[in-house]
Every structure is written in structure tokens, then in C-alpha cells.
Amino acid sequence: MTRFITAPMVNVNDDGATFSAWLKPDGTLVSKGEIIAVLETSKATIDLEAEEAGYLRIFAKPGSQVAVGDVLAALCETVEEIPQFPQAREESRQEAAPQRKITRKAEIAAAKAGIDLAVLQAQVTGSGPVTEADVEALLARRGTARPDLTVKDLVDDAYPQNRRQRLLIVGGGLGAVQLLDSLSRTEHQQATAIVDDNPSLCGKTILNVPILGGRDAMERLFRDRVFDAAVVSVSTSIDFRMRMTEMLKDLIIPMANVIDPSARVQRNAVLGTGNVILAYCQIGSCAVIGDGNFLSPYVDIEHHCTVGDFCTFGPGVMMSSLVHIESRVKFGTGIFIEPKLTIGSGSIVGSGAILTRNIPANSIVKTKINYTLRSRAVSSSTPA
Amino acid sequence: MTILESLNAALLSLLEEMPEVVLFGEDLLDPYGGAFKVTRGLQAKFPNRVLTTPISEAALAGLANGMALRGLRPVLEIMFGDFLSLCMDQILNHGSKFRTMYNDSVTVPVTIRTPVGGGRGYGPTHSQSIEKHFMGIPEIRIVAPSVFCQAGEVLEQAVRDERLVLFLEHKLLYTLQLFPESAGISCETVLDDRGYPAALLRNYDAGTPDVTLLAYGGMSRLLAPFLQRMAEEEIRILACIPTLIKPLPFEVLCRAASESGRVVVAEEGGLSWGWGAEIAARLHKTLFKELRAPVTRVGAADLAIPSARALERAVLPDEAAMESAVVEVLQ
Numbered sequence: 001m002t003r004f005i006t007a008p009m010v011n012v013n014d015d016g017a018t019f020s021a022w023l024k025p026d027g028t029l030v031s032k033g034e035i036i037a038v039l040e041t042s043k044a045t046i047d048l049e050a051e052e053a054g055y056l057r058i059f060a061k062p063g064s065q066v067a068v069g070d071v072l073a074a075l076c077e078t079v080e081e082i083p084q085f086p087q088a089r090e091e092s093r094q095e096a097a098p099q100r101k102i103t104r105k106a107e108i109a110a111a112k113a114g115i116d117l118a119v120l121q122a123q124v125t126g127s128g129p130v131t132e133a134d135v136e137a138l139l140a141r142r143g144t145a146r147p148d149l150t151v152k153d154l155v156d157d158a159y160p161q162n163r164r165q166r167l168l169i170v171g172g173g174l175g176a177v178q179l180l181d182s183l184s185r186t187e188h189q190q191a192t193a194i195v196d197d198n199p200s201l202c203g204k205t206i207l208n209v210p211i212l213g214g215r216d217a218m219e220r221l222f223r224d225r226v227f228d229a230a231v232v233s234v235s236t237s238i239d240f241r242m243r244m245t246e247m248l249k250d251l252i253i254p255m256a257n258v259i260d261p262s263a264r265v266q267r268n269a270v271l272g273t274g275n276v277i278l279a280y281c282q283i284g285s286c287a288v289i290g291d292g293n294f295l296s297p298y299v300d301i302e303h304h305c306t307v308g309d310f311c312t313f314g315p316g317v318m319m320s321s322l323v324h325i326e327s328r329v330k331f332g333t334g335i336f337i338e339p340k341l342t343i344g345s346g347s348i349v350g351s352g353a354i355l356t357r358n359i360p361a362n363s364i365v366k367t368k369i370n371y372t373l374r375s376r377a378v379s380s381s382t383p384a
Numbered sequence: 385m386t387i388l389e390s391l392n393a394a395l396l397s398l399l400e401e402m403p404e405v406v407l408f409g410e411d412l413l414d415p416y417g418g419a420f421k422v423t424r425g426l427q428a429k430f431p432n433r434v435l436t437t438p439i440s441e442a443a444l445a446g447l448a449n450g451m452a453l454r455g456l457r458p459v460l461e462i463m464f465g466d467f468l469s470l471c472m473d474q475i476l477n478h479g480s481k482f483r484t485m486y487n488d489s490v491t492v493p494v495t496i497r498t499p500v501g502g503g504r505g506y507g508p509t510h511s512q513s514i515e516k517h518f519m520g521i522p523e524i525r526i527v528a529p530s531v532f533c534q535a536g537e538v539l540e541q542a543v544r545d546e547r548l549v550l551f552l553e554h555k556l557l558y559t560l561q562l563f564p565e566s567a568g569i570s571c572e573t574v575l576d577d578r579g580y581p582a583a584l585l586r587n588y589d590a591g592t593p594d595v596t597l598l599a600y601g602g603m604s605r606l607l608a609p610f611l612q613r614m615a616e617e618e619i620r621i622l623a624c625i626p627t628l629i630k631p632l633p634f635e636v637l638c639r640a641a642s643e644s645g646r647v648v649v650a651e652e653g654g655l656s657w658g659w660g661a662e663i664a665a666r667l668h669k670t671l672f673k674e675l676r677a678p679v680t681r682v683g684a685a686d687l688a689i690p691s692a693r694a695l696e697r698a699v700l701p702d703e704a705a706m707e708s709a710v711v712e713v714l715q
Contacts (some may be wrong), residue, residue: 042421104707105594108714132618207503 002050005073007039014041014253016067025060027079037072038325046070055079065357075120104129109135114203123208142210147293164190167256168218168227171242175233175294178278180207182260189258193226215244219251229256231274235294238310238328245274245310247293257289266303290327314351326361385534388558391422392538395459396431398543399430401650402457405543408435409444409461409497419463420558421501422638430539441467445496452548453482459543465500465552472517479548479634480523491546498541500528501554501602501652502684502700508565508661510633513602513653513684515552517661519630525578526630528552530604531560533572535561537601538627541580553627554602554652568615576633581625584640587611595710598637600629603650607708610703619710629659634666645676646713650706655683677713682706 007017007241020038027033030036030050034233037048037060050056054075062064074083101121102110109132110120124134165188169176172194183191184207194206197214204211212221221227230248232241248255253272259265266320272291273374277283284303293307296315305319307328317331320339329343332351353367385393398405407423413436417424417607427434430454437444441462448458462468468475479492502511506665515526527549528541529535535557540548563571572584584594585607599607605625614621624640626633641647660681667679 040418103616103618104711105714108711111715129616308541 001077002053002081002082003075004071005036005048005051005075007068007070007072008046008048009068010039010046011043012040014043015072016065017041017046019062019063019064019066019072020045022056022058022060022073024056026056028056029079030054030075039066052073055081057081057083078096091219091312099259103132106130106133113139115139116203119205123205136326138208141289142206143207164188165229166190166192166227166258167258168192168230169194169234170215170218170230170248170251171208171234171240172198172201172206172235175276176206177234179258179276180209180256181233182278185261189256189260193221195221200217205233210300215247218248222251222253224286229254231256231258231276232292233276235276235296235312239311241292241294242310260297284321296333308345315361385562385671386559387529387531387553387562388420389421390534390536390562391424391539391553392424392536393530394478395423395426396429397536398459399426399433399541402543403452404455404457405459405673406433406456406572407459407461408437408441408447409413410437410463410632412461414438415428415517416426417613418461420553420555421657422497422553422558423461434651441470442474445471445479448494448496449474449492450484452479452494452639453490457493457495457543459495461650461689462498464506464510465498466512468496468498468514468518468550471496475518475524475550476521476593480521483523485691492548493543493546495539495551496549497543497551497553499555499558500552501556502689503556503602504678505691505693505696506555509559510697511689513552513651515550515590515629515655516548516658523547524630525549525628526552527580527627528554528601528625528629528678529557530583530601531557531562531564531606532607532625533562533627534574535562538581540605541682542584552601554605556602556605560605564608567613569608569611574636576626576628576635576636578628580628580633582628582633582636583660585611585623585625586621587615588620593620595619595621595648595713596641596644597621597623597648597650597706597710598640598660599623599625599650600627600659602652606703606706610706614710621710621715632666634670637668638670639665641679642671642674645671645674647675647679648684648706648709648713649679650699650701650709653683653684655681658683677689678712680709680711 017039022037024030024036031041032050032052034050035047039046039048057074057076060072078085089239123138124130127185147202152279167181167189168190176194181193186345191209194209194211195213195215195217196211202213223359230253232244234240237298249304257271257275259277260279262279263277265283266285268286269283272286274292279297281299283301286300286303287305289307290309292310295313296314299313300318302319304321307325310327311325311329313331314333316334317338323337324338326345328346330348334351335349335353337355341355343359346362347359349365350367352369353365412423412434413420413427439620444460444706462559479494525547527594529538542551547663570586573581575581604625610622622640622643624637639686649663651659664679682701684701687699689699690696
């Protein structure tokens with residue numbers, strides 16, 4: 001086996017040496033321990049011994065500077081062998097740290113503002129590292145800096161005629177996402193804060209709107225003028241929506257309606273407060289709707305209908321005119337209601353129902369839908 | 385030009401211009417030219433004024449004091465700064481005090497040149513930045529060239545100084561170029577009130593710095609790349625690198641510190657009782673209302689310096705330590 005001879009570390013003073021001379025010509029068979037070359041350091045000359053026997057193949061040139069570890073020669077088993085000069089040994093260099101996407105300055109700014117780095121990375125688009133300016137822009141978009149900050153009034157407060165109503169969203173779940181989606185296209189309102197009782201959500205954001213605490217934070221945030229009015233985003237639990245509305249009323253916090261711009265509210269319709277009306281709903285002429293109702297997309301409250309308080313409508317609940325829906329009624333998806341019917345308080349109407357007669361209070365309407373279900377034959381040519 | 389070449393040229397010009405200059409120390413003679421080759425080629429030109437000596441540093445320091453009292457201007461090389469401890473009595477109780485004790489009738493213009501600092505695996509007794517043990521001695525001056533000064537000119541100034549000067553040459557600087565090319569870093573030289581230069585490096589074009597970094601000597605070798613990297617991190621740094629270490633060129637340091645109000649002091653010597661401690665105390669007194677963060681120090685661990693390279697790296701301060709301190713004062 002070919003053995004390479006490298007320049008030795010002679011003393012700590014020198015990182016290398018001057019290669020003085022070969023004492024044996026190229027191709028000589030040398031024996032182990034034989035002196036084959038001379039090196040000169042700043043302090044002395046050094047004899048280089050063959051570490052084992054072999055045919056000498058010379059690389060280093062006399063008079064050249066060699067660094068510790070440089071290959072000087074090889075000892076080969078046969079005289080014909082021409083060893084490949086090995087690649088110069090790379091300094092064992094530390095792996096370069098992976099390209100960090102956030103500058104130190106941006107990190108510090110984010111930490112000061114209480115912005116989670118993962119959130120920061122997710123919210124800043126574009127190429128190159130996330131910079132301090134990105135953090136500042138993010139803070140400006142949010143309008144508020146961090147949960148424990150006393151949020152100063154927005155600049156546009158000086159011009160009330162131009163001001164967008166600022167909303168607090170109560171509940172940071174799926175309903176909040178729908179609400180914020182609608183608000184993102186709404187001209188006269190903007191969401192400035194979310195509260196959610198799950199403490200692990202605090203400091204995070206939904207569609208750029210920060211979650212600033214639980215229900216306990218509502219009073220402080222309102223006092224700090226973070227928002228003008230509140231709306232409850234939770235559609236599934238009527239009880240929760242009622243409790244939160246009660247609490248907000250006790251705190252003398254006004255409630256707002258949020259209406260998707262694609263929804264249509266016809267002439268002389270009357271709305272209470274705290275209602276959520278999502279995309280493509282219609283509130284017909286002269287319809288009257290109470291407080292705290294949640295209307296999923298494509299709900300049609302026809303003309304001259306009335307709806308009480310805290311009802312929840314799944315998508316696609318359609319009714320004819322002059323229907324009276326009392327309070328706390330929960331509708332599933334895809335329901336049709338004949339005209340002039342009354343749906344009593346606290347009832348639950350399952351998906352797919354077609355209501356043709358009055359429903360007394362606290363009823364459950366369950367629909368039996370007949371359908372058959374069987375596996376279809378799948379051949380290899382049929383797309384799965 | 386390297387620092388080594390600059391120092392060598394300065395010694396040559398001193399010998400040529402000032403007949404009272406005498407160089408001596410261990411192994412100075414050609415062809416060896418001193419352990420770090422600073423005096424190489426000088427003995428051949430001035431065989432009677434470049435002298436080699438026995439290994440007896442205490443005697444050498446005494447010899448220098450005596451020469452200075454009698455009108456010569458001795459430049460003594462101590463092979464490693466660590467051996468300055470052997471000269472302590474002659475520096476502390478003699479050279480530094482003669483002027484006062486003899487009522488200003490004498491001066492002691494001694495320059496003691498010596499290589500200091502670690503980074504080469506020389507171990508506990510050949511790697512120290514020993515100067516903090518001398519910083520408390522009244523009347524002497526301690527001077528250290530950096531890569532951001534004309535090292536030779538600073539040496540000439542030290543030799544012409546009427547005080548006893550310890551001139552500290554960091555080992556790792558010898559082979560480095562003066563004023564290294566560093567893209568994006570500006571370098572300005574200011575003079576302190578004793579006429580020694582200080583370099584001001586900035587890694588930004590406009591605005592005020594985020595952090596002021598104070599450092600000297602061997603630490604200067606890290607600064608250009610460090611400032612470049614900090615610029616990538618959007619951190620604007622003003623680095624102030626004086627050559628006069630003691631007494632402090634306080635006005636220069638203070639002005640640099642007040643530009644940002646956030647100060648990191650980096651030195652290679654052990655952290656406790658060092659240069660940074662004195663600067664921190666004085667800056668807190670002078671700039672108390674302007675400081676936006678406590679003055680933060682970077683230095684070596686208070687340990688003997690290991691020979692093993694990996695352990696040595698762990699003990700001595702590096703860019704990572706400076707970065708942590710910079711981030712700390714910004715938070």
C-alpha cells in the first residue's frame with residue numbers, strides 16, 4: 001500500500017518549514033528509519049526518516065516552503081507505481097451555518113415586540129433575509145405592538161368621519177377565520193384584536209390580527225381603545241355566544257354586526273347587533289333580525305321574516321316569506337322552510353329538513369333521508 | 385506592509401536617526417533576529433547598538449533603567465510578555481518612580497517591547513495578555529499597536545516618549561497587513577491628547593451606531609470581518625481601537641461611547657480586574673444618563689491558558705463572544 005509522507009509539526013513556533021533537500025533520489029528503495037530528507041525550521045534543521053520501507057516518489061521541491069501536513073513524498077510497494085498526489089487536506093472547517101432567514105437586528109426587534117420568530121417568518125414575504133424594516137412594517141400593519149403594550153390611539157382617530165370601526169373578535173377558532181376573511185374585504189370595519197381563552201394562542205396572530213389574551217383582557221383592551229366594538233365569532237355554541245354577549249354588555253362594550261360585502265341586506269330590513277352574516281346571504285325586504293345570530297354562507301332570510309336572538313344557521317338555509325324564527329334555534333345545512341311557519345325557541349333542525357308545519361319550542365327535527373350506499377366496481381382502466 | 389515589517393523598519397529608522405537608541409534583548413542578533421524576527425537585519429547594520437543578552441530579564445530591566453538615567457534611549461525586547469513579571473520590580477519600584485523621587489531632575493525614556501497574547505498553542509506561560517498586572521502602575525504608559533494604525537510610527541512615538549513605555553505586540557498580528565482591505569468598513573484615525581492614534585471603524589455609511597465596541601491590540605485582527613458580519617445582521621457598529629492603553633485616552637473612548645450609548649469592551653486578557661473594568665467604571669460615572677445599557681465586557685476566562693488548541697480557543701475571547709455581548713446590549 002502506498003504511504004504518504006507529510007511535513008511534521010516540529011515545534012509549536014512553526015506552522016511549517018523550508019524543505020531543504022532530498023537525500024535519496026526519486027525511485028530509490030529506502031528502508032524503514034533511513035533518513036531521506038532535511039527540513040529547516042526557524043530553530044533548527046530536522047532529519048526526515050522513512051516510516052517504513054518502500055520506493056521513494058518525490059513531490060516536494062528543495063527550497064520550497066511546506067506547511068505542517070503537506071504531502072512531501074510517497075513510499076510505494078513497487079518501483080513502477082505512480083501514486084496519485086492526494087488532494088491537499090482541507091482545514092477541518094466548521095460547516096457554515098445554514099443561511100439564517102432573520103437578521104440579528106430583526107430578531108432583537110421581534111423579541112422586543114413579542115413577535116414569535118416563526119410567526120415573523122411566516123408573515124414576511126419576499127426574498128433575502130427578514131430585516132428590521134420587515135418587523136417594523138409588520139408592527140405597523142398590526143397597529144398594535146404587543147399584548148402588554150398600552151396601545152395608542154390610531155392616527156385616523158383624529159378624523160372620525162374617515163375612521164373604520166375597529167373590532168374585537170371574541171374567539172380565535174374557525175369562526176374567527178371566516179369573520180376576518182369577510183372583514184378583509186370590508187371598507188368600514190377592521191379587526192384590531194382577538195381574544196381567546198386558550199393561553200397558548202396569546203401572542204399569535206390570525207390573518208395578521210394578534211390574539212392579545214383571553215376574555216379577561218377585553219375590558220383593558222377596550223379601555224386602552226384598541227377596539228370600538230366586539231363581535232363573537234363562535235358559531236357552534238349558542239350558549240357560549242350568549243354568555244360572552246352578556247359579559248360584553250356588563251362591560252358596556254358595544255356589539256357590532258359583521259356583514260360580508262357579498263351579502264345583500266334589502267330595503268327596510270332591520271338588524272340588531274352582534275350578528276355575523278357571511279358570504280352570499282340575503283336578508284329580504286322588511287325582514288327583522290335580533291341580536292347575536294350567526295348566518296353561514298347562502299342563508300336566505302326572506303322578506304317579512306323575523307329571527308329572534310342567538311340563532312345559528314348552517315350554509316344554505318332557505319325560507320319563504322313571513323316565517324317567524326324565535327330565539328336560540330340551531331339549523332344544520334341545506335334546510336327549506338315553507339312560508340308563514342313559526343319555529344319555536346331552542347329547537348334544533350337537522351340538515352336537509354324541509355319544514356312544512358310549525359315547530360314547537362325546544363323541538364328536535366331529525367330528517368330521515370333514504371339513500372343506498374354500495375361499492376362501485378373499479379376496473380384497472382377506471383380512474384380510482 | 386506587515387506589522388512585523390513596519391516595526392522592523394521603525395527600529396531601523398530610530399537607530400539611524402537617534403544615536404542614543406540602543407536595542408537589546410535575548411537572541412536579537414542576526415541571523416536569528418529575535419524570536420519573532422522583529423530585529424532581523426539590524427545588528428548587521430548597527431553591531432554596537434544592537435546587543436544580545438543572557439537570560440535575565442530582571443537584570444535587563446535594571447540595565448535599561450540605568451541606561452535611560454545616563455542619557456541613552458534603551459529599547460529592550462523581552463522575548464515573551466509573560467516574562468515581564470521578572471521585570472516587575474525594576475518597573476514598579478524603580479523606572480516608574482525615578483522621575484518623582486528625583487524631583488523631575490531625571491526622565492526614564494525606556495521602551496520595553498514584548499510579544500503578548502495567545503492563539504498559537506504556546507500554553508500558560510507564553511500566551512498571556514499580561515498587561516493588566518501593569519495597568520495599575522502610576523506614571524508608566526502601555527501602548528499596543530493594532531492592524532489599524534501605522535505600527536512602526538506608534539513604536540517610534542513610544543521610543544521618543546519620555547516615560548517608561550510597555551509596548552505590546554500581539555503575536556498573531558506580526559504577519560498581518562496594516563490596514564487590511566475590508567469592504568464596507570470605513571477607518572478614520574484620531575489622535576488622543578497624548579498624541580497616540582486611535583482608529584475608528586464603522587460598518588455603516590450614515591446614521592448613528594447601535595453599539596460602540598472598544599478594543600485594542602490583538603483583538604483588532606478580528607474586527608474587520610466581525611464588523612462586516614454585523615453589517616449583514618443590520619447592526620451598526622463603531623469600533624474604537626486606541627493604541628495608548630494606559631493611561632486611558634478617555635476623551636476618545638468616551639466620545640465613541642456616547643455615539644451609541646451601548647458599549648462593549650473586548651480585551652484578550654482575563655476578564656476580571658482588567659482594562660474593561662476600568663473603562664466601565666469611568667463610563668458609568670461620566671455617561672450615566674446617556675448609556676442605554678450597562679457597559680458589557682468580553683475577555684478571557686480567568687484561567688491559565690491551555691496549550692491544547694481547542695481548549696485555548698475555549699478560554700480566549702472570539703467573535704462569537706463579541707457577538708453575544710453586542711446582542712446583549714441591544715436587547
